Amino acid sequence: MFTGIVEELGSVQSIEHGAESAVLRIRGPLVVSDASPGASISCNGVCLTVFEHDQTSFSVDVMAESLRRSSLGELTQGSPVNLERAMAATGRFGGHVVQGHVDGTARILARTPGERWELVRFELPAGLARYVVEKGSITVDGVSLTVSAIGEDFFEVSLIPTTLELTTLGSKQVGDRVNLEVDVFAKYVEKMLAAKESEEQE
Numbered sequence: 001m002f003t004g005i006v007e008e009l010g011s012v013q014s015i016e017h018g019a020e021s022a023v024l025r026i027r028g029p030l031v032v033s034d035a036s037p038g039a040s041i042s043c044n045g046v047c048l049t050v051f052e053h054d055q056t057s058f059s060v061d062v063m064a065e066s067l068r069r070s071s072l073g074e075l076t077q078g079s080p081v082n083l084e085r086a087m088a089a090t091g092r093f094g095g096h097v098v099q100g101h102v103d104g105t106a107r108i109l110a111r112t113p114g115e116r117w118e119l120v121r122f123e124l125p126a127g128l129a130r131y132v133v134e135k136g137s138i139t140v141d142g143v144s145l146t147v148s149a150i151g152e153d154f155f156e157v158s159l160i161p162t163t164l165e166l167t168t169l170g171s172k173q174v175g176d177r178v179n180l181e182v183d184v185f186a187k188y189v190e191k192m193l194a195a196k197e198s199e200e201q202e
Helices: 064-069 161-166 184-201
Strands: 008-017 022-027 040-043 046-053 057-062 080-085 104-113 118-123 137-140 143-150 154-159 177-182
Touching: 040 057, 137 154, 177 184
Parallel strands: none
Antiparallel strands: 008 022, 008 080, 022 057, 040 046, 040 080, 046 057, 104 118, 104 177, 118 154, 137 143, 137 177, 143 154
16 A cells, blocks of 8 residues: 655666566665565556565566556666555555556646646546546556646646656656556445445346
8 A cells, every 4th residue: 555655766777578577677775775575666656566676776577467557668777767665554644545556547738837836737538537536636657646627538737846856747748658546435436336326226
C-alpha cells in the first residue's frame, strides 16, 4: 500500500529485455536504504518487488502484464522515475490510498504555466471516466493529485512547485504517456451498488 507521496526521483540504470518481461536496475539511494529482497517499491505508480539491491540501487522484474498496462515499457536507460516505499503501518497518509495497480494510461494534452504552479490536462480514458470526479483523488505516475477540472474526455490537475521540482511530472511533455490509478474506493462502491441492484431485481 502506498500514499502517492513521491519520496525520491530515481533513474533507470539499465534494462534487460526478455521475450515477455524485463529486468530494471533503478538508482534510488533513499528508497533502498532499508530495503530487503521482497520489499515493494512503487516505480511511476507501479508496485514492483525488489529481488536484489546494494546501497544505491535495486533490481526488479517487470512482467508482461505490467509492461502492457503501464508506460514502464517505454523507459530507457537514464529515464527518471518516481519512487515510493510501501507505507509503514505507523505512517501518515499524506496523499490517499494507492495500491500501485495501474488502471490505464493517458497522454498529456496540454500544459499551462501559472505564477508558481502549472495546470496540466490529461486524456481521460472512457473506461475510467466514471471513477474520476472533480476534487477527487487520482494517481498519475505514482503521484497523488486532486482533480481540479473534468470534461467528457479529459481531466486537469494543478501542480504545485514541489511536485514540479521533485517528480517526473515537472519534465513531462505534451504527448508523453503516464500511468493512471483511480481511487480504489470508487470501484468498491460501484461493485456494492451493482450487487444491491441485482439483489433488488431478483
